Amino acid sequence: MRIFGLNRRIVRALLGSQYAHMLEYRAEIALWALSGVLPFIMLSLWSGSDARAQLGLDGVALDRYFLSAFLVRQFSVVWMVYAFEEDALLGRLSPYLLQPLHPLWRYVASHLGEQLTRLPFAAGIAGVFFLIQPQAFWIPSLGGFLLAWIATWMAFAIAFLLQSLIASLCFWSEKATALERLLFLPFLFFSGLLAPLTAFPPAVQDWVRWTPFPYLIDFPARVLSGDAVNLAAGFGAQLAWVLLLLPLVLLLWRAGVRRYSAMGA
Amino acid sequence: MITVERLSKTYRVADKQPGLAGTLRHFLRRRQRDVFAVRDVSFEIAPGEMVGFLGANGAGKTTTLKMLCGLIYPSSGQVLVAGHQPQRRHPDFLRRITLVMGQKQQLIWDLPPMDSLRVNAAVYGIPDRVASRRIAELSDLLELGEELTRPVRKLSLGQRMKAELLAALLHEPEVLFLDEPTLGLDVNAQMRVRQFLADYNRRTGATVLLTSHYMADITALCPRVLLIHQGQLFHDGALDRLASRLAPERHVRLELKEPAPAEAFTGLGRLDSLENCEVNLRVEPSSLTRVLAEVLERFEVRDLEVNDPPIDQLIGELFRQGSL
Numbered sequence: 001m002r003i004f005g006l007n008r009r010i011v012r013a014l015l016g017s018q019y020a021h022m023l024e025y026r027a028e029i030a031l032w033a034l035s036g037v038l039p040f041i042m043l044s045l046w047s048g049s050d051a052r053a054q055l056g057l058d059g060v061a062l063d064r065y066f067l068s069a070f071l072v073r074q075f076s077v078v079w080m081v082y083a084f085e086e087d088a089l090l091g092r093l094s095p096y097l098l099q100p101l102h103p104l105w106r107y108v109a110s111h112l113g114e115q116l117t118r119l120p121f122a123a124g125i126a127g128v129f130f131l132i133q134p135q136a137f138w139i140p141s142l143g144g145f146l147l148a149w150i151a152t153w154m155a156f157a158i159a160f161l162l163q164s165l166i167a168s169l170c171f172w173s174e175k176a177t178a179l180e181r182l183l184f185l186p187f188l189f190f191s192g193l194l195a196p197l198t199a200f201p202p203a204v205q206d207w208v209r210w211t212p213f214p215y216l217i218d219f220p221a222r223v224l225s226g227d228a229v230n231l232a233a234g235f236g237a238q239l240a241w242v243l244l245l246l247p248l249v250l251l252l253w254r255a256g257v258r259r260y261s262a263m264g265a
Numbered sequence: 266m267i268t269v270e271r272l273s274k275t276y277r278v279a280d281k282q283p284g285l286a287g288t289l290r291h292f293l294r295r296r297q298r299d300v301f302a303v304r305d306v307s308f309e310i311a312p313g314e315m316v317g318f319l320g321a322n323g324a325g326k327t328t329t330l331k332m333l334c335g336l337i338y339p340s341s342g343q344v345l346v347a348g349h350q351p352q353r354r355h356p357d358f359l360r361r362i363t364l365v366m367g368q369k370q371q372l373i374w375d376l377p378p379m380d381s382l383r384v385n386a387a388v389y390g391i392p393d394r395v396a397s398r399r400i401a402e403l404s405d406l407l408e409l410g411e412e413l414t415r416p417v418r419k420l421s422l423g424q425r426m427k428a429e430l431l432a433a434l435l436h437e438p439e440v441l442f443l444d445e446p447t448l449g450l451d452v453n454a455q456m457r458v459r460q461f462l463a464d465y466n467r468r469t470g471a472t473v474l475l476t477s478h479y480m481a482d483i484t485a486l487c488p489r490v491l492l493i494h495q496g497q498l499f500h501d502g503a504l505d506r507l508a509s510r511l512a513p514e515r516h517v518r519l520e521l522k523e524p525a526p527a528e529a530f531t532g533l534g535r536l537d538s539l540e541n542c543e544v545n546l547r548v549e550p551s552s553l554t555r556v557l558a559e560v561l562e563r564f565e566v567r568d569l570e571v572n573d574p575p576i577d578q579l580i581g582e583l584f585r586q587g588s589l
Contacts, residue, residue, distance in 0.1 A: 009387045010384075013383050013384045013386070014387070017380045017381065021375055025375075094336055094366070097335075097354070099389075100388060100389065
């Protein structure tokens, strides 16, 4: 039986092949993992700054927040727009459209394959962090870990859907990466990657909470680091964004494929 | 199996003049024009038929093929393939067709073809045992062995094309759309792919629509050809009938014992070339007997040959000229 066009065998085959594919790029992925150390740079900046009191996080909590932000980012990185744009321009999309499986599943599988490949590198970097900052070491409770895992997955789902929405514009513009840059700036500032959301003035915080950005890093990182956080509001917002974006992506995709087909595929 | 009725496709393309002025005008006021890729094309293909699809570059072959497999929406007209409207891309339709495009890949570049084949088997719901049997059969026919476990990027073009064919045929489609399946292959690889396609058609009774720039593909595989020109269907029928339609004259080659002036051939058809003792004439079939009798009477002939112009030469000329 297929659910959303998938069954266990397809999932296994897709994940297996995409994991094998990503392993071919393990050296590159290790570098990507290393290049994701922005939260650690921000940690060192905030640690030496007088403004850290405004964050509402003490020394160890701040260490744990940025380590969690690093880990959440590692497992919610999405490069859908780049991959899709290349496939659409090089015509690789056409064979996918002629198979009885929604092409988006292939991209989901390659992201998950990549996350699996990143796992040892991310764990290694976290290990080095604890060696340098032993006071920050903590093991989250099983419940806390599971909640953080779900929150990270939801963050990945939101980021994937957001990028899929932009990627679908490839059907019209062919250069969706330019649009993706528009999304990157607010993501950088409001996701919690540079600073926890509490660093912003309350009015900005109130406004940003209506966007998907704080649910991409800040919320899951706080859950993972064991910080006090409104779980119901956070998970509710994540679910709401997924439920809002999913039909939008499917609608835009359908219209886009129609357009792609009209323009010559 | 395939019914096409008054099929047309029009693209709207930007019309930009060269130079800075043209660029500025294009930026401020974008002008577009309609390009008719396919116009009023109609034909039917019966189950199990192998049909060649010919035409110069830009004639509308690939656009038609893409409409038949559902990648492109027609602007007007009707298409039915295996009882489905292709553009709806119903899963049942997708399971019954395949499209092989010479330069487009469905195999994962960095992995061995076997990994992509496993994914295809799962996507098409082919049980593992059946998939393994089909892979063994098809790889045997295609002469693929350890290539299936080598990364695609390490395979030669011919090996890659054969692996692509295997991936495209794993689900045993009833209708094959093949767009330049032998493009870029060496002569031996072309021959093997041709042989494979003939075997596949014989074994499974699949319907095949094939485009190729290599006339050898068409002559070896397709008793019937469709010739499309400037988006319109010019010929639908046997290949030899196409030859007589494209070039109704017969070629007569003479080798004379002694050279003769051009005037000596007046009334003997059209003089194509005259070089020392070698003469080439083009003659209407209806006057061939009379011309040959007169030639033998007027000249001392060492050798004489009467030929139909080779079809590949005719099509080649047609493609080069781009006009009929």
